[in-house]
Amino acid sequence: MNCNEFQYWLVTRDIFFNETPDTLFHLKTCDACKNLYLADTCLEKNIRSGFIRQEISKELFSRIDLAIDQAKKPFRLKKAEIAAFSAWIAFIAVIMTLLILQ
Numbered sequence: 001m002n003c004n005e006f007q008y009w010l011v012t013r014d015i016f017f018n019e020t021p022d023t024l025f026h027l028k029t030c031d032a033c034k035n036l037y038l039a040d041t042c043l044e045k046n047i048r049s050g051f052i053r054q055e056i057s058k059e060l061f062s063r064i065d066l067a068i069d070q071a072k073k074p075f076r077l078k079k080a081e082i083a084a085f086s087a088w089i090a091f092i093a094v095i096m097t098l099l100i101l102q
């Protein structure tokens, strides 16, 4: 096995994971491919560790849950806001009426 064959095996080893005696022998005899193999193995290990499920604190979970609930609530005006808005509309109506009657 030469370096090109070994590197092809390295790229495709997720699909064809079988380590043959040829790949193991090349790994022992070629420092360049051995370093490449070690770097690739380390990279794959780190990628796998990034997908490990992490527990989150109950406080953070509650805050996320509350934020989701708040986002689901429809927009509603409070009674004071409705009263202020109605008073504003009535005020504008009176002003418009006075302007028209002049």
Ligand SMILES: [Zn+2]
Binding pocket: 002, 003, 004, 006, 026, 030, 032, 033, 034
């Ligand atoms: Zn090699």
